[in-house]
Amino acid sequence: MNIKMECHEANHICDKNQYKEAGFWEMVKLNIHLIYCRACRKYTARNMKLTKAVHDPKVKSVSAADKDALKRRLQQEL
């Protein structure tokens, strides 16, 4: 297995990791890459921050069912 990898590959794994879809070996490779790559460290930090912000419980969103109800009411008036 090739331990070294390029930055775009590292970023891709990092993106996948935000959705818990990265595999174990991918995570190992990513972490090794992060040891020596400052740019990817920065990208990863920002990416994690974004995920945390979006999943903050205070960030509310309207459920699909409620949106449908809203749409139907609006359609009636149109």
Added chain:
Amino acid sequence: MSVNQLDPNVWVDKYSDYLYNYTIVRVNDHEVAQDLISETFLAGLKSKNNFKGEATERTWLISILKRKIIDHYRKINSNKGKAEVRMSYSDDESEGDWLEERVSDPFDKTAEDTMENEELGMAIFSCLDNLPEKQASIFRKKTIDGIDTESICNEYDITPSNLWVIIHRARKGMADCLEKSWF
């Protein structure tokens, strides 16, 4: 500068989350917030012809929503008949420097903290609004609604690697935008 246009068909998809985050801090009740938002959309529809195109659609809707929230509080206050709290002292001697008279308590930051977090919700949805249409809807599906990769790919007829490129661009755009307005 181009004149802004109204398009009621996309209101629910584009603005309901943003408006909901704005409303929920102010009324703190899911049902009431839903009602206020739907009233806002209906009112917007009715006064569509008054829209001059000077503001963006979203700003215009928020200004209607503000009125609706004020009306809501007027209504419940007139129902209860006691909108204000009065303090009276039983005799002159008890008058003085009472803790209750000091309005702000510097050590109680909780209310303010909630406000800040709620603004985060608005920041996120307004950034989402700035992204290109396709990126925004895919990012929303994947990240906020938590739909799995395969069904999104089927819906948009794209390959997983296409999807990841879109997600990557969207995340980059979101991070840049939030960096300016939030982080």
